[in-house]
Amino acid sequence: MPYVNTREMLIKARQQKYVVGGFNIVNHTSLVAVIEAAKENKSPVIIQTSQKTVEELGYKVLPAVIKELAGETEVPVAMILDHGTDLKIIKKCIDSGWSSIMIDGSAFPFEKNIEITKRITDAAHAKNVTVEGELGHIGGKEEHISVDSDKVLLTDPEKVLEFAERTQIDSLAVAIGTKHGFYDTRYELDFNRLGKIMDMTDFPIVIHGCSGLAENDLKRLISFGPSKMNISTEIKHIYIDSCKKYIEEHPDEYEPVKKISYVQHQVMGLVKKYMDIFGSSGKAL
Ligand SMILES: [Zn+2]
Numbered sequence: 001m002p003y004v005n006t007r008e009m010l011i012k013a014r015q016q017k018y019v020v021g022g023f024n025i026v027n028h029t030s031l032v033a034v035i036e037a038a039k040e041n042k043s044p045v046i047i048q049t050s051q052k053t054v055e056e057l058g059y060k061v062l063p064a065v066i067k068e069l070a071g072e073t074e075v076p077v078a079m080i081l082d083h084g085t086d087l088k089i090i091k092k093c094i095d096s097g098w099s100s101i102m103i104d105g106s107a108f109p110f111e112k113n114i115e116i117t118k119r120i121t122d123a124a125h126a127k128n129v130t131v132e133g134e135l136g137h138i139g140g141k142e143e144h145i146s147v148d149s150d151k152v153l154l155t156d157p158e159k160v161l162e163f164a165e166r167t168q169i170d171s172l173a174v175a176i177g178t179k180h181g182f183y184d185t186r187y188e189l190d191f192n193r194l195g196k197i198m199d200m201t202d203f204p205i206v207i208h209g210c211s212g213l214a215e216n217d218l219k220r221l222i223s224f225g226p227s228k229m230n231i232s233t234e235i236k237h238i239y240i241d242s243c244k245k246y247i248e249e250h251p252d253e254y255e256p257v258k259k260i261s262y263v264q265h266q267v268m269g270l271v272k273k274y275m276d277i278f279g280s281s282g283k284a285l
Pocket of ligand 1: 083
């Protein structure tokens with residue numbers, strides 16, 4: 001299956017009522033784990049890279065490797081820059097072969113968010129790169145994104161259609177009470193708000209901060225019909241925890257490939273679990 005952007009993938013998910021996972025990778029091991037999970041589960045998949053990962057792994061290498069791996073699979077594979085806030089990085093990703101980017105203008109007031117998002121969307125669409133915007137301000141902390149609880153702004157359902165139409169984005173991340181990072185305290189999800197947002201439009205809606213939600217909450221969120229849900233923190237944790245476990249259990253072993261393979265399988269197991277919960281398993285057939 002060729003490397004694709006997110007357009008058809010997310011429209012189809014909305015129409016057929018399942019969710020495509022956006023899984024953040026940090027290196028080759030986690031990338032292969034996500035793609036192998038998609039292959040085994042016959043699921044469409046979106047590989048997410050943070051700005052930090054892009055700068056760490058390079059602009060040319062990442063899309064080249066992902067395109068090569070996608071070409072060897074039967075499932076659609078898209079790639080997205082997660083939470084693009086640096087316009088230079090976003091533009092470089094558009095020029096370097098990312099199939100999708102997220103422009104996160106959510107720290108700005110409504111009109112300014114529209115202006116920045118529209119400008120990036122025009123540049124992206126000229127190269128057939130799809131765009132995810134953010135309306136409202138999602139809380140929590142993840143790499144360069146840090147939003148204190150008093151700064152969280154839940155998405156106004158009345159503004160969703162206007163934002164989507166004026167910016168021409170392809171999908172929209174909304175703030176409905178999920179947050180980045182793990183949930184160390186009780187959380188409150190605004191299901192009514194999500195319901196209203198979904199009623200406003202048949203546009204693909206994205207939910208961030210899905211690591212560590214209780215399975216019944218995940219299922220309830222999914223029942224409203226979002227097209228994409230993001231998992232990042234949990235991947236990082238299973239990656240580090242399985243590295244630690246392997247080294248603790250094999251203190252005298254100096255064969256890196258065995259450790260890499262172990263870690264890859266642990267990450268893969270987590271991603272496959274989410275593909276099953278999201279209902280995307282078997283949808284790439
Ligand atoms: Zn996010």
